[in-house]
Amino acid sequence: ENMHFLLRKKLEKARKEIKQGTPKLEKLLETHNLVYNDLPLIHKELETKAKAILDQRKTKKTTVDTLRRMLEGLHA
Numbered sequence: 001e002n003m004h005f006l007l008r009k010k011l012e013k014a015r016k017e018i019k020q021g022t023p024k025l026e027k028l029l030e031t032h033n034l035v036y037n038d039l040p041l042i043h044k045e046l047e048t049k050a051k052a053i054l055d056q057r058k059t060k061k062t063t064v065d066t067l068r069r070m071l072e073g074l075h076a
Contacts, residue, residue: 029035034042057065 029038054068
């Protein structure tokens, strides 16, 4: 019963954030002369750049790096 209440509240919050975020996203897209279809390509480029930056790091034996590699292994 409590779980039902929590899930309902989270759903309501998500819907509210979508209503507020959609106009902001549309304005940003318009400002930069983009369309929704450009977003997956932009995401892929950012992901590639982020991975390249991570690979350039000199130390890869820190706790954060170890945990990151473990998580990436789970999602591969």
